[in-house]
Amino acid sequence: MGFLQVRQLRKRFERVTAVDGVDLDIEEGEFFTLLGPSGCGKTTTLRVVAGLEKPDSGEIYLGERCLLSHSQRVFVQPERREMGMVFQSYALWPHMTVFDNVAYPLRLRRVKAPVVRQKVMEALALVGLAGLEGRPAPALSGGQQQRVALARALVFSPRVLLLDEPLSNLDARLREEMRRELKALQRRIRVTVLFVTHDQIEGLSLSDRIGIMNGGKLEQVGCPEEVYYRPATPFARDFLGKTFALGGKVSRPANEGLEVRLDGMACSPLQVAATSLPSARGGAPAAGDEVMVAIRPEQIAIWNSTPAGIPNVVPATLEGVHFLGDRYEYTVSLGSVTRLLIAPASQVLKAGQRVFLELKSEGITLWPRSG
Amino acid sequence: MNEAPAAAAETPARSWTPRLHRGLFLMILLIGSMGFYILYPLVLILINSFNVATIAEPPVYGLQAWRDAFSDPGIWVSLWNTIKIAIVRNLLVFPLGVLIAWILARTNIPFANGFEFLFWLSFMLPSIAVTFGWMLLLDPNTGLVNTWLKQIPFLNRITFDIYSFWGIIWVHCISGLDTKVILLTPAFRRMDAAMEEASRMSGGSTLKTMFRVTLPVMTPALVVVFLLGVVRLFESFEIELLLGIPWGFYVYSTKILDLARQEPPLVNQAAALGSIVLLLLAIIIPLQQRLIHGRQYTTVTSQFRPKLVDLGMWKFPLMLSILLIVFLAVGVPILSVLGGSFMVRFGFFNLPKTWTLEYWQMALSDPRLLEALENTLIVAGSAALIGPILFSLIAYILVRTRLPGRSILDAICWIPSAIPGVLAGLGLLWMFLGTPIFRPFYGTLFLLMIAFIMGGVTLSTQILKASFIQLGRELEEASRMSGAGFLRTYFKIVLPLMAQTMVLIGVLKFLFAARGASPIILLATSETRTLALLALDQIAAGYRETASITVLLVVLLTTGLALIARSFGLKVGIRAE
Numbered sequence: 031m032g033f034l035q036v037r038q039l040r041k042r043f044e045r046v047t048a049v050d051g052v053d054l055d056i057e058e059g060e061f062f063t064l065l066g067p068s069g070c071g072k073t074t075t076l077r078v079v080a081g082l083e084k085p086d087s088g089e090i091y092l093g094e095r096c097l098l099s100h101s102q103r104v105f106v107q108p109e110r111r112e113m114g115m116v117f118q119s120y121a122l123w124p125h126m127t128v129f130d131n132v133a134y135p136l137r138l139r140r141v142k143a144p145v146v147r148q149k150v151m152e153a154l155a156l157v158g159l160a161g162l163e164g165r166p167a168p169a170l171s172g173g174q175q176q177r178v179a180l181a182r183a184l185v186f187s188p189r190v191l192l193l194d195e196p197l198s199n200l201d202a203r204l205r206e207e208m209r210r211e212l213k214a215l216q217r218r219i220r221v222t223v224l225f226v227t228h229d230q231i232e233g234l235s236l237s238d239r240i241g242i243m244n245g246g247k248l249e250q251v252g253c254p255e256e257v258y259y260r261p262a263t264p265f266a267r268d269f270l271g272k273t274f275a276l277g278g279k280v281s282r283p284a285n286e287g288l289e290v291r292l293d294g295m296a297c298s299p300l301q302v303a304a305t306s307l308p309s310a311r312g313g314a315p316a317a318g319d320e321v322m323v324a325i326r327p328e329q330i331a332i333w334n335s336t337p338a339g340i341p342n343v344v345p346a347t348l349e350g351v352h353f354l355g356d357r358y359e360y361t362v363s364l365g366s367v368t369r370l371l372i373a374p375a376s377q378v379l380k381a382g383q384r385v386f387l388e389l390k391s392e393g394i395t396l397w398p399r400s401g
Numbered sequence: 402m403n404e405a406p407a408a409a410a411e412t413p414a415r416s417w418t419p420r421l422h423r424g425l426f427l428m429i430l431l432i433g434s435m436g437f438y439i440l441y442p443l444v445l446i447l448i449n450s451f452n453v454a455t456i457a458e459p460p461v462y463g464l465q466a467w468r469d470a471f472s473d474p475g476i477w478v479s480l481w482n483t484i485k486i487a488i489v490r491n492l493l494v495f496p497l498g499v500l501i502a503w504i505l506a507r508t509n510i511p512f513a514n515g516f517e518f519l520f521w522l523s524f525m526l527p528s529i530a531v532t533f534g535w536m537l538l539l540d541p542n543t544g545l546v547n548t549w550l551k552q553i554p555f556l557n558r559i560t561f562d563i564y565s566f567w568g569i570i571w572v573h574c575i576s577g578l579d580t581k582v583i584l585l586t587p588a589f590r591r592m593d594a595a596m597e598e599a600s601r602m603s604g605g606s607t608l609k610t611m612f613r614v615t616l617p618v619m620t621p622a623l624v625v626v627f628l629l630g631v632v633r634l635f636e637s638f639e640i641e642l643l644l645g646i647p648w649g650f651y652v653y654s655t656k657i658l659d660l661a662r663q664e665p666p667l668v669n670q671a672a673a674l675g676s677i678v679l680l681l682l683a684i685i686i687p688l689q690q691r692l693i694h695g696r697q698y699t700t701v702t703s704q705f706r707p708k709l710v711d712l713g714m715w716k717f718p719l720m721l722s723i724l725l726i727v728f729l730a731v732g733v734p735i736l737s738v739l740g741g742s743f744m745v746r747f748g749f750f751n752l753p754k755t756w757t758l759e760y761w762q763m764a765l766s767d768p769r770l771l772e773a774l775e776n777t778l779i780v781a782g783s784a785a786l787i788g789p790i791l792f793s794l795i796a797y798i799l800v801r802t803r804l805p806g807r808s809i810l811d812a813i814c815w816i817p818s819a820i821p822g823v824l825a826g827l828g829l830l831w832m833f834l835g836t837p838i839f840r841p842f843y844g845t846l847f848l849l850m851i852a853f854i855m856g857g858v859t860l861s862t863q864i865l866k867a868s869f870i871q872l873g874r875e876l877e878e879a880s881r882m883s884g885a886g887f888l889r890t891y892f893k894i895v896l897p898l899m900a901q902t903m904v905l906i907g908v909l910k911f912l913f914a915a916r917g918a919s920p921i922i923l924l925a926t927s928e929t930r931t932l933a934l935l936a937l938d939q940i941a942a943g944y945r946e947t948a949s950i951t952v953l954l955v956v957l958l959t960t961g962l963a964l965i966a967r968s969f970g971l972k973v974g975i976r977a978e
Contacts, residue, residue, distance in 0.1 A: 082598050082708060108601040115602040121595035125617040134613075135603035182603065192602075 033058035033222055034079070034190055039088035041074055048074040049085065050246035057238075059220045061213075065233035066243035067269065072226045073194055075243070079224060080115055080192050081108030092189060109138075114183030115192040118199065120175045122167040128154070128178050129163035135186040153181040156215065173204045180212075184221065191216075193225040197232060209235060230270050234258060242266045259326065259393060267324060267395070274327045274369055276344075277399065280319045288315070290323055290396065292344065294365040300342050302394050315396060322397040327372045329393030332360075332379065333386040342389045351381050362387070424804045431795060432806055435813045438855050442828025443679065443820065449831055450672040455665065456834045466669035476674050479656035486566075486641070486652065487634035490573045495627055498581025501726075503615070504719060505582070506589035509709040511720055516727060517586055523579040523730040525963040525973075527916035529936055530956050531576045532643045533948065534734025536940070537741050537748070539563035539571075545737070545748035569644045573637070575730045581626055588622040594708055607710065628689040635678060635821040638919040643940055653678055654823040654919060661827070661923055672831070675824050686819045735956070741949030764950040772928070773935040774954065780846055780931060781914035781958070784853040788861055788910040789903040791854070796865035797895070801874070818859035822919030826852060830923045848924045849931070853914040861906045868902045901971065908966045908973055915958040932958070 032055030041049040049071040056062045064072040077083040079090060081097070084105060090098040097106045114135075122131050132153055136146045154160050157177035162170070167178065176196060183191055197205045197212075213236050216223055227233050233240050234254040242249040242257060242265070250262040261267035281299045282289040289299040300323060315321060337343060349368065350361035353375075360371040362385065371387070379385065449456075450470075453463040470476050501520075505513045538546045541562040551557045562568060596618055600610040616623070641652045651659060653674060660671040712719060741747045745757045764770050795814060799807050817825065829852055833839045842848055876898065880890040896903070918933045925934055932955045939948035963973050 077708075080598075080602060082601065107606070108598070109604045109606055111602075113602060115599065117595040117599055119593055119595050121593060121599040123596055123599075123614055123618060125620065134600070134605075138604040138609065179599075182599070186604070 032056050033060075033093060034224070035089075035091040036075070036079065037089040037091075039075060039078055039085050039090075041071075041078060041083060041085040041088075047246050049078065052088075052243075052246070052248055054241065054248075054251075056222060056224060058222055061216055061223045061225065061236055061238045063225045063227060063233040063237040063240045064243055065227060065230060065240050065269075068228055070243040071246040072228075072243045076192055076194055076224060076226045079190075080113060081106060081111050112186075112188050113190045113192055114186070114188035116176070116179045116183050116194065116196040118195045120179040120196075120199075122170075122175055122178055122182075124166070124168045126167060127163065128159070128165050128167055128170070131167050131178055132163075132182045132185050135182065139186060149185055150181075153185040154178075156184070156219075157181045158211070172200055173208060176200065176208060180215075184219070188221070190222045190224060193223060195227055197227070198229070205232075212236065234270075242269065244269070259329075260395065264397065267397075272327050272370065272372070273324050274330060274371065275322050275324045275397075276364065276367070276369075278321055278323050280315045280317050280321055283317050284315065288396075290321060292323065292364075295344060297344050298341075300344075300389060300394065301391050302396060303391050320399040322399055323389070324395050324397055325389050325393045327370065329390050330371060331388040331390070332371065332373055332377065333388060334379075334383075336386050337388065340388055342391055342394075344387045344389060346385050346387055348379055348381055348383045348385050351379065424802060428798070428804045428806045428810070431798070432810050432813065435795075435810065435855075435858070438829075438851060439813055439816055439858070442825065442832045443816075445831040445835065446672050446675045446679065446824065446828050449669060449835075450676045452669055452672070456668050456831060466673045469667075470670050470673035470677075473670070475651065476653075476656060476670070479651040479653045479674075480677065482641075482645075482650065483634060483637070483652040483654075486569060486573065486637065487631065489570055490577055491627070491630050493570070493574050494577045494581060495630065498578055498626075499585060499623060501578070501582050501723060502585035502589050504712075504723070506586045507594075507615075507710055508712050510712060510716060510723070516723055517583070519727040519731060520579045520582040520586075522960065522964075523576070523727065524583055525912070525960045526576075526731060526734065527933070527952075527955050527959055528572075528576050528639045529643075529916070529918065529933060530738060530952050531730070531734045532572050532640050533936070533940055533952050534737040535572055535575070536563055536643065537737040537945065537949075538733070539568065543748065548748055564644055564648045566650070569640055569650070572640050572644065576640075577630075578726065579730065581630070584626045584629070585622065588619065588626075592618060598708070624692055628692060632682075632685065632689060632819060635682065635824075636919070638821075638823060639937070642918075642937065646941075654821060657823050657827060658922060661830075668827075668831075671827060675827050678821070678824060682819055738949050738952050738956070741945055742953055744946075747945060747949075760946040760950060764947050767947070769930075769935065770932075770947075770951060770954075773930050773932045773951070776846060776849075776929055777915055777931040777933075777955075777958065780849045780853060781911045783850050784857075784914040785907040785911040787850070788854055788857065789906040792858065792861040792906060793865050793896075793899065793903060795858075796862050796869055797891075799862070800866050800869040801877075814858045814862045816859075817856055822852075822856060822917065823922070825856060826920045826923040833924075843924075844926045844929065846929050849914075849921045849929060852920040852924055853910065853917060856917070856920050857910055857913055860909065864906060865899075865902060868899060872898055905966075905971050905973065908962065908971060912959050912963060912973070915962075916955060 034054070034056040036052060036054035039049050039052040040047070052071070052075055054062070054075075064075060066072050074083060078085045078088070078098075085098070085100070087100040088098065089096070089100065092111070096102065096104050097111055098104060123134075126134070129150055132150045133146050136149055141149070150163065151160065154163055157180050159174060159177050159181065162174065167175065170178065176199075179196070193212075197208055200208060209232060216236075225233075225236060237254055239251060239253055240257050241251045242263075244263075244265045250257055250266045252260075252262075257266060258270050261270060267273055276292050276295075278290040278292045278300070280288070281291040288302040290302055291299040302323075333343070336345075344364060346362040346364045348360055349363050352359040352361075355375070357375050358373050358377070358379070360373060360379065362369055362371055364387075373379075449460070450466050451462050451464065452460045453465045454461040504510050505517055510516075536544075538544050539561045541547060541560050541564070544561065544563070547560050550559055550561075563571070592615070596614055597610050600614040601607075605613060635654070637652065638654045641650070641655050642658070645651060646655060646659075657671045657674055660667040660674070737747075742760055743756050743758070745752055745754055745759075749755070795810065798804060799811055799814075829848065833843045833848055872895070877890050877894055880894045881887075885893060915931070916933055918931075918937055921931065922934060922937075925931065930938070932951055936948055936951040936955060939951055966973050
């Protein structure tokens, strides 16, 4: 049983189903991210949790308290949910100073003036804005506005903090900085966070757990490494990063130690760990099944000569070298197919060279051919 | 080798100086002519308030006009009446306008777009039509509503009298709401909904959010629209002319008309009264500008579609209330004017013969009506043709060139928005009658054209400037780089791209000229009367049936044209910026 529970949430806008049966269980103090492309329903899910949208059906519980239940006809207004929210546009009120913006939630709760002052100052210090409380809100830079919005959402010690793409309006450098600060802040105050983003780096680096959303449905939930290296669906695999994929045929079934022979490749069959199958797909592959072998490009080591005593080595020819500053990108040809590889800048290879690719068996996932 | 650089240095010099001179010449011409038609008449009002001799006679300077003006209580009463009406009207209309705009933009009221269209229609309806329509209903003796009330027991002692202070206020409220709604609804819609949502998430209820976030955030837009209403306080004319004069109630604009029409005309006193209003405007307008420019909140809209407030059980009562308001503003006047033109006696449904086409047959063969129609078409048509060309040139120069004197030209173009029609007309009257070489123009349609063209300078140049800025310099520069000269670029690239805006300006000019009465009422003679003026004369003389037909023609030429233009996708209307 999670701290924030969402059960069978559904929401339609005219003809579009924005959220289609989403279930979430978020632990207290957890940093949970909904990650997906625009239009996947992540923001709608967040807004339903906030109470800003009424879903067509579903239930939401915060601890023991029912916030929303379609069957029990419960709908708690957003102002009674005790959740803080940071909006994409920050939504700072331009007619108020920084202080008044942050003090607003406390004043609505009839907190006494000296306590308001103390808490606002604490919140501003927390986000690194001490000393700016007298400024009018529009007179701040984008990064500063973002911090004010965060302070406003945290000042009344909400039970959950909702973040709706809060970093997307910042420039690249500031975004990285804010990302690190947000993570450190969350670790310090241990607030439960529901974060919505379309940026996989943000999702992977910030979260305790990630829910990958697509077409209104949750595709996979897991910790960042899990969803990255062991994607459960083709969508999760392709959305989270680059994939190096080759066609093959199962030559030995799972119960005998799974092996795959690559199409048109003169090398020994690949050994694959039995856990490499996407969990969503039941049934172990049988010998003779056509499969797709997928691996993240970073999980491939490149050798100049055949390494001795190492399994899963595939010979290839280096076609092109592209220097990207912090790394190299290589085009390699394996028999009749061409693929992209990524390698650290410390390793220098020349175009036209013969290379040997080591596909680390723990990084390999198997997919049916069509995926 | 020595000659080449010298030649190179000479070529730009040759092509630079004449172009700058040509531009300067154009600038001087524009500042001169616009200044002459806009500023000079106002200066004449001020000067001639110190003139004792009447118009078209050699001036004799003295303080008699001011002395008379100050000793005539009617002048002070008329000024006080102007302010009194403005205050009462704004107190009633402004809060209601804000509320309706908010409902239309931010709630789930049914038919919000339809209502917005109806308010737009109400804005396009000439105020002569609204006033006259309600006169037919609320005249104390013959008004249809009063006739009905007399037949109902217990209610037969109630009589609504439109010729009263509250009658004037009633028509003002009915016809003044539309401006507020169509200016504020888009402003409410543009506001970032996340600002309200952030307040809800902070623990504020809908009502608290409305008063502590929505209204304060909207304050700049509200202030702009409110101040617009304050400045328009001096614009009001037709309603008071039709409903005030019958019982001796004057506002300053009808007082000026009254003074100028007395025998002998008291034009100098009219100039003194006009000068007082000009001085008041000189105080109010800069104040208004400072208030508007001091506070501007940028409201960034989020990508998310703004969530509409659920009105719940209030949904249908509110919808019906707004429907009633729109019906009172648009439906009632049009229906009663239509009835007035087709009924044998308006409001008498029990006559043996109720309906007739006789009045239409009479009117359509009446040379006075046909003459007024012709005058209207000539005046409005030429304003619609000349306006866009002249103003696009001015706007182009203001936006695209670096010629000296642009700020002067800009300022001159801005002045007419602050000058009430009657004052502009009074100034032009002095100019044309007081300057011997212009005197032959008096009594021609040319005067009316000048009045209408100059009256709309501000709105037209603002719209054109905005679209020139939007157009972007690169499109023209690409044409220049392709080898086209300035004129070819202007006609081949700029004008085609601006075509829609030019048509819009033309339509607006036509509308304002076809409905306007106050700028030309002092300038027109019985031969140069437009339909609007003819309608005013017919109403004043009590010819209700023929007046109905004239009013309907004005409605057709204005509201009808606006509807046609809108159906072609033209955004005919006004904006707060």
